[in-house]
Amino acid sequence: MNEETLQQALRTADNLCTQRGVRFTAQRRRVLELICRAERPIGAYEILDQLRAGAKAAPPTVYRALDFLLEQGFVHKLETLHAFIGCTHPEHPHASQFLICSDCGRVKELEDEAIAGSLRALEDANGFRPKRPVIEVIGTCAHCTHRHTQS
Amino acid sequence: MNEETLQQALRTADNLCTQRGVRFTAQRRRVLELICRAERPIGAYEILDQLRAGAKAAPPTVYRALDFLLEQGFVHKLETLHAFIGCTHPEHPHASQFLICSDCGRVKELEDEAIAGSLRALEDANGFRPKRPVIEVIGTCAHCTHRHTQS
């Protein structure tokens, strides 16, 4: 994420917090910034290390900020990686799918209507009321596949 | 899982191991049995506690057996719960979806063709080669929903 995109993301978060009547504190802002600056999913303890470069910090500091950012939908947690990634469209709540490249570590967030639909059908057929869908596919991205066939 | 089903599952695992030329050791058998006996997903350290009732054991003992059982497809790992569950049809490799009730803890394993199809389409559109899909939906099962509306 380049500097401009980052600043835009932080402004968006700030505005959303104002709208929602919640506080976008310096701490929360800093953690969101670190997550967005990382080109890949970042773990809670990596965030902690970077926070510690500027001030004292302990795990609860990070996890409290993460809880907030997750609640507000500004970041997503990747369960298979125990890591966090900035959301690409935090304006509205949504269920997304993640394609995780185990080769380069990059992740693509998608909102596919077909998947959401089949999932709904599956849930309906089973009388299941979904709260939080987790769809993460681990594999190799187009870029890395191409790189392999070349070499 | 009742006693008969359990014995059947263990026999199936044993046969598959013979076919595949891998060893279904006492350790591995014991761990599979504990997972199958649990009516719900069971954590590695719960398995460890139960193993310790009969003999000495340490975390690597459990994790080694789990690695084997996962490789062979006899059990699945639920990433959102950090827990393990017996596979309902270990004969063939497959990608399944899990409906996880956060109320009663029960999990339903499904193999839905529509979801698998939309996921394939999504992957193809992105030039992504999948290795391991993780699809887990946390929510409330039909039974628990019903129980709530009654009370």
Place this chain on the structure above:
DNA sequence: TCGTTTTCGGAATATTATAACCCCTGGGGA
């Protein structure tokens, strides 16, 4: 039988996440 590979025991350690306690600050009344 011998040498190789796989499995296993066990200690230590790494990694991820939460609990509990206290203090501070800012805002809304009495």
Place this chain on the structure above:
DNA sequence: TCCCCAGGGGTTATAATATTCCGAAAACGA
């Protein structure tokens, strides 16, 4: 003004999950 309260956050400790490493034992192949 003072009191009180709720949210945010600092700090220590601990829980929960998972892996690394070393070496011995067992199984396997020839």
